[in-house]
Amino acid sequence: MMEDFNSETDSDYTSYWRDWFVSSRGNEYFCEIDEDYLTDRFNLTGLNTEVPYYQYALDLVTDVFDLDADDDLREQIEKSARHLYGLVHARYIVTTRGLAKMLDKYKKCDFGKCPRVICEGHPLLPMGQSDLPNMSTVKLYCPKCEDIYNPKSSRHASIDGAYFGTSFHSILFQVYPALNPEKSMRRYEPRIYGFKVHAAAALARWQDGWREDLHWRLAEFDMTHKFIEESESEDDAFDYVEEPEGAKVDKVVAETASGRMDLGN
Amino acid sequence: MSSSEGAPESWISSFCSLMGHEFFAEVSEDFIEDDFNLTGLQSQVPRYKEALEMILDVEPEDDEEEEEEEEDDDDEILGDERPVEYRRAGERRHARVASDLSDIESSAELLYGLIHQRYITSRPGIQQMLEKYEMQHFGVCPRVNCNGCKVLPVGRSDTPGQETVKLFCPGCMDIYTPPNSRFHSVDGAFFGTTFGCLFFMTFPDLDIGPRLDASLASAVSRNASQPNRSPPPQVPFESPTPDDQPLEINGVRTSNFCPGLGRGKIYDSKIYGFKVSEASRVGPRMRWLRMKPRDMYELDETDIHEKMAARQGPGEFQPPGDKDGDMEMNPEQTQEMAIANRKKAPMRRRRREAGDPTPSDRMSVQGAEIG
Numbered sequence: 001m002m003e004d005f006n007s008e009t010d011s012d013y014t015s016y017w018r019d020w021f022v023s024s025r026g027n028e029y030f031c032e033i034d035e036d037y038l039t040d041r042f043n044l045t046g047l048n049t050e051v052p053y054y055q056y057a058l059d060l061v062t063d064v065f066d067l068d069a070d071d072d073l074r075e076q077i078e079k080s081a082r083h084l085y086g087l088v089h090a091r092y093i094v095t096t097r098g099l100a101k102m103l104d105k106y107k108k109c110d111f112g113k114c115p116r117v118i119c120e121g122h123p124l125l126p127m128g129q130s131d132l133p134n135m136s137t138v139k140l141y142c143p144k145c146e147d148i149y150n151p152k153s154s155r156h157a158s159i160d161g162a163y164f165g166t167s168f169h170s171i172l173f174q175v176y177p178a179l180n181p182e183k184s185m186r187r188y189e190p191r192i193y194g195f196k197v198h199a200a201a202a203l204a205r206w207q208d209g210w211r212e213d214l215h216w217r218l219a220e221f222d223m224t225h226k227f228i229e230e231s232e233s234e235d236d237a238f239d240y241v242e243e244p245e246g247a248k249v250d251k252v253v254a255e256t257a258s259g260r261m262d263l264g265n
Numbered sequence: 266m267s268s269s270e271g272a273p274e275s276w277i278s279s280f281c282s283l284m285g286h287e288f289f290a291e292v293s294e295d296f297i298e299d300d301f302n303l304t305g306l307q308s309q310v311p312r313y314k315e316a317l318e319m320i321l322d323v324e325p326e327d328d329e330e331e332e333e334e335e336e337d338d339d340d341e342i343l344g345d346e347r348p349v350e351y352r353r354a355g356e357r358r359h360a361r362v363a364s365d366l367s368d369i370e371s372s373a374e375l376l377y378g379l380i381h382q383r384y385i386t387s388r389p390g391i392q393q394m395l396e397k398y399e400m401q402h403f404g405v406c407p408r409v410n411c412n413g414c415k416v417l418p419v420g421r422s423d424t425p426g427q428e429t430v431k432l433f434c435p436g437c438m439d440i441y442t443p444p445n446s447r448f449h450s451v452d453g454a455f456f457g458t459t460f461g462c463l464f465f466m467t468f469p470d471l472d473i474g475p476r477l478d479a480s481l482a483s484a485v486s487r488n489a490s491q492p493n494r495s496p497p498p499q500v501p502f503e504s505p506t507p508d509d510q511p512l513e514i515n516g517v518r519t520s521n522f523c524p525g526l527g528r529g530k531i532y533d534s535k536i537y538g539f540k541v542s543e544a545s546r547v548g549p550r551m552r553w554l555r556m557k558p559r560d561m562y563e564l565d566e567t568d569i570h571e572k573m574a575a576r577q578g579p580g581e582f583q584p585p586g587d588k589d590g591d592m593e594m595n596p597e598q599t600q601e602m603a604i605a606n607r608k609k610a611p612m613r614r615r616r617r618e619a620g621d622p623t624p625s626d627r628m629s630v631q632g633a634e635i636g
Contacts (some may be wrong), residue, residue, distance in 0.1 A: 113445065146534065190462040192463050198515045202564045203522075
């Protein structure tokens with residue numbers, strides 16, 4: 001299914017510009033936009049005001065550019081084309097085909113791995129903090145810890161976040177809920193000579209209280225949620241202060257919930 | 266023999282200048298020469314005596330006339346990843362058999378690492394690490410909401426050979442893998458589990474939050490590179506904490522206590538500007554990890570316990586100005602309050618008293634965030 005999407009793109013006409021763009025260094029986060037998508041005017045609504053030399057840029061992206069421009073102008077158009085490609089990209093990746101392509105890249109870890117140690121190198125997804133261009137650079141979302149991180153490579157740090165948009169990663173998991181990773185409630189516990197540090201431990205207990213409240217809130221929607229550690233039979237790696245209470249909550253939740261939520265594994 | 270090369274670098278400084286060893290401090294020779302500091306290491310490090318001599322650049326006295334071997338052997342054993350400096354340091358002691366030398370070299374590395382683990386928790390050592398920290402030698406937190414908080418190298422185990430070095434961020438109390446792969450072969454035990462927290466307790470006045478000038482500078486540079494619009498609106502939304510906050514909570518200064526956590530520092534997934542509901546199958550499940558009470562007194566467990574024990578009425582210790590809650594909450598929160606009634610845990614009851622946000626308040630907060 002996903003392979004189909006990839007292989008059927010522009011079989012006859014080699015997409016020179018897009019091919020070059022996607023494969024050039026620093027653009028590893030982008031996927032290739034289908035020709036059909038780019039040529040459908042509806043998909044480009046509103047972009048003509050956002051991108052200078054819009055028509056030339058579009059021609060360049062779709063490989064029909066034949067203007068005899070001087071170097072200066074050509075550079076301008078080239079810049080516009082990259083900008084246009086990015087903005088269309090943000091729209092494209094939330095379509096069925098786009099999602100499938102990005103999912104493929106996600107599975108290949110093309111966007112890198114979560115730097116958080118407890119996430120054990122979970123693959124990341126690119127995102128922007130704004131849908132408007134020139135607001136902030138691209139960030140990486142970890143679906144496991146549900147937090148966002150800066151790309152570690154400086155060549156990615158300059159990509160505009162709007163080329164991926166704020167919604168993409170959420171939509172991806174709405175469309176493929178089975179891929180939502182199991183969350184972990186493990187955490188780093190700072191210690192000094194083996195003893196837990198009180199300030200950190202007190203905060204951890206307070207946060208654990210909220211985590212248990214989550215079960216109750218979800219029970220109101222007839223939902224249950226299990227962290228990895230809870231679905232495992234024994235939990236000897238980490239012991240929690242509120243463990244007995246947590247276990248009790250689970251039991252109650254199991255009673256009240258009509259159907260177990262399918263976590264997708 | 267070693268003097269033939271002029272005045273060579275000491276083993277310690279050549280070790281610390283190697284690629285990937287940028288996190289190490291140079292342990293002073295005084296520290297190593299004090300036998301007390303080396304207690305117990307003899308049993309952990311093979312060829313301890315020779316390794317120690319190598320670290321201290323002491324000429325072995327007795328085996329000067331040991332048979333020499335060709336250098337080819339040396340290359341073979343040391344392999345490609347062995348940097349040149351090693352060999353140079355080794356060649357100074359060419360009285361030794363080559364294979365022997367590489368054994369001792371790796372022992373010396375191990376020994377140095379273990380001494381280093383102890384040294385950086387000592388007074389001169391931690392001071393040296395402070396200098397490195399302030400010069401940002403260890404890098405910054407990759408988490409966006411930590412705003413480039415400076416990190417420290419730590420280990421997850423004090424036993425060598427278990428895990429590589431990690432970076433501890435005081436802003437979010439979490440640990441991260443170093444971005445550069447050259448650190449992925451450095452043993453975490455050489456920094457130890459204790460160092461990270463001890464460091465910040467030793468220097469409680471160290472400003473770990475994003476400094477005003479630092480954030481301004483980054484904003485300016487961002488504006489310079491992308492002149493169109495202002496920096497993201499996240500920062501200005503951080504409202505001040507309630508007025509009567511303690512200066513210090515649980516031994517940590519309030520301003521230095523996890524500045525990367527809490528209200529405004531939690532990422533919310535949004536689709537077209539709307540937050541993904543918790544009732545969604547793939548809704549947020551990890552917000553607790555980045556939460557922090559707005560009212561720091563909620564973390565004063567002893568005080569809460571005493572007050573609960575005294576059975577004081579609600580509202581007794583409700584601080585002014587936290588009407589809008591200790592956290593930014595979802596509308597589901599009201600239901601949570603109802604559920605919380607059923608529970609007896611004092612923590613929870615305390616929280617309900619402290620922050621019962623009105624739905625309209627929350628709506629406006631969320632509304633403002635969209636955009």
